[in-house]
Each structure stands twice: as C-alpha cells, then as structure tokens.
Amino acid sequence: MLEIKNLSKTFYPATPEEQKVFDNFSLTIEENVCTTILGPNGCGKSTLFNMISGSIINDEGSIQLGGLDLSKLPEEKRAKYIGKVNQDPSMGVSPSLNILENMSIALKKGKDFSLKSLLRNSNVDLIVKKLKELDLGLEDKLSTQVKFLSGGQRQSLSLLMATINHPDLLLLDEHTAALDPKTSKIVMDKTRDLISKEKITTLMITHNLRNAVEYSKRIIMLNKGKVVLDVLAKDISEEELNELYTKNILCDLRKAS
Numbered sequence: 001m002l003e004i005k006n007l008s009k010t011f012y013p014a015t016p017e018e019q020k021v022f023d024n025f026s027l028t029i030e031e032n033v034c035t036t037i038l039g040p041n042g043c044g045k046s047t048l049f050n051m052i053s054g055s056i057i058n059d060e061g062s063i064q065l066g067g068l069d070l071s072k073l074p075e076e077k078r079a080k081y082i083g084k085v086n087q088d089p090s091m092g093v094s095p096s097l098n099i100l101e102n103m104s105i106a107l108k109k110g111k112d113f114s115l116k117s118l119l120r121n122s123n124v125d126l127i128v129k130k131l132k133e134l135d136l137g138l139e140d141k142l143s144t145q146v147k148f149l150s151g152g153q154r155q156s157l158s159l160l161m162a163t164i165n166h167p168d169l170l171l172l173d174e175h176t177a178a179l180d181p182k183t184s185k186i187v188m189d190k191t192r193d194l195i196s197k198e199k200i201t202t203l204m205i206t207h208n209l210r211n212a213v214e215y216s217k218r219i220i221m222l223n224k225g226k227v228v229l230d231v232l233a234k235d236i237s238e239e240e241l242n243e244l245y246t247k248n249i250l251c252d253l254r255k256a257s
C-alpha cells in the first residue's frame with residue numbers, strides 16, 4: 001500500500017514566482033491494482049509522481065510504500081522499489097544501447113554492477129522469454145540499438161524494463177500519450193496484462209478518459225493539488241467523467257477571471 005500523508009510542496013518559495021503545488025495533501029493507494037490520476041495541465045500530477053520517485057523532494061509530509069518511508073531515501077535507492085514509464089519514448093531506455101543491453105541493465109537495477117559483469121552474466125534466456133511475452137518480435141532484435149525502434153516498441157520495452165524486477169509501485173506518466181491510437185491500445189493492453197499477471201500496484205496519469213475507465217479500478221481527479229473526485233471506474237462513464245472534468249476546469253477558470 002502507498003500512503004501519502006500531509007504532503008506539501010512549494011516551488012520558488014519566498015520569491016515572486018512562488019508556487020504552492022501541494023498543501024497538506026494525503027492519499028492512500030490500494031495494492032495490486034491500477035489507479036488512474038486525472039486532472040488539468042499543471043495541477044500537480046507529475047510533481048506528485050516526482051516526489052514519490054524522489055526526483056523532486058517534498059517540503060513536508062511522508063510517503064510510505066509498504067511501510068517503508070520513501071522520503072528518507074535518495075532517488076537511486078527508491079528506484080529499487082519503483083518502476084517508472086514517462087510520456088517520452090526515449091526516456092525509459094538508453095537509445096544508443098541495444099535491446100539486450102537495455103534489458104540487462106533493467107534486470108540489475110538497484111544492484112551494483114560493472115558493464116563487463118553485466119554483459120557476462122546477462123540472463124539472455126529470461127530476457128528472450130520476457131520479450132516474447134510482449135509479442136512484438138523484439139526477441140529477434142536483441143542487438144538492435146533501441147533508437148531504431150518505433151515509439152510503440154520503445155514504450156513497450158520501457159514498460160517491460162520498468163516491471164521486470166516486480167516493483168512495489170509502477171508509475172505511468174502519460175505513457176501512451178505520444179502513440180497513435182492503435183499502438184496506444186497495444187501498449188495499454190500490455191500494461192493491463194503485466195499489472196494483472198504480476199500483481200503490480202500501479203498509478204497511471206492519463207488525459208485519455210476512455211483509458212481511465214477501461215483500464216483502471218479507481219479514478220482520482222486532481223485540481224490545484226487537491227483531490228476533487230475519487231470513484232471506482234465501474235461507477236462512472238467516460239461521458240460523465242468528461243462532463244465533470246469540463247465543469248471542474250470551467251469552474252476553475254471562472255474563479256480565476
């Protein structure tokens with residue numbers, strides 16, 4: 001279980017650019033299922049993920065994962081427990097390394113290794129087995145540099161790399177946003193298969209309301225760093241969500257003007 005308690009974050013404090021993104025924010029996330037985080041641009045979704053993964057340090061509050069206080073660990077230590085896939089298909093992979101090298105690095109994540117020992121001990125059979133499960137033919141391209149893969153192939157590879165060590169938490173930050181609708185569906189289906197087969201606690205940010213309803217168990221909407229909706233996906237439709245979403249943002253714009 002992920003337990004976020006009394007989290008606060010202000011960027012550029014005590015300057016004219018000061019921006020309070022979270023103020024006393026709390027949230028509990030259930031294990032082994034996918035929870036979607038929705039919300040307008042700039043409402044704090046990625047900041048929340050970055051505070052969980054440790055690339056942004058929260059000012060106050062605690063982030064506990066299965067009882068472990070993440071806020072006390074540096075980013076590289078948290079990486080042992082957290083898998084992350086971002087919107088940019090080149091981010092979760094090393095583009096100039098080949099598929100085998102990328103997968104070998106993913107397998108060793110959180111452990112000390114040298115490049116030599118990495119390649120010597122790389123578990124090719126396991127890597128081939130995992131790639132075959134993706135069903136994209138990547139197992140036949142082990143020595144292909146990842147920069148030559150398509151966006152969808154790279155995101156699928158990133159997803160596999162992020163989950164191969166069975167993380168305690170998987171963070172998906174708009175991981176299908178850069179993909180065409182067909183490829184996006186393929187990657188979302190792979191995501192669902194991996195989460196349900198491996199039972200991985202997942203938080204997914206998306207602006208795709210259909211994916212939110214179809215692929216997650218719970219839907220949370222944020223606005224200005226606060227939870228404005230928290231429902232089970234089975235209890236809401238894409239249309240209702242769209243309506244709420246628009247109202248929420250409109251209401252916000254009205255307040256601002």
Ligand SMILES: Nc1ncnc2c1ncn2[C@@H]1O[C@H](COP(=O)(O)OP(=O)(O)OP(=O)(O)O)[C@@H](O)[C@H]1O
Pocket residue numbers: 011012019021039040041042043044045046047048056
């Ligand atoms: N590292 C940072 N330094 C300064 N400000 C930041 C930083 N990261 C985020 N912000 C600010 O915090 C606010 C929330 O940004 P965030 O990226 O979390 O939004 P988001 O909900 O992920 O939006 P989007 O849907 O556009 O991805 C924004 O105003 C942004 O400018």
Ligand SMILES: [Mg+2]
Pocket residue numbers: 045046047
């Ligand atoms: Mg974002």
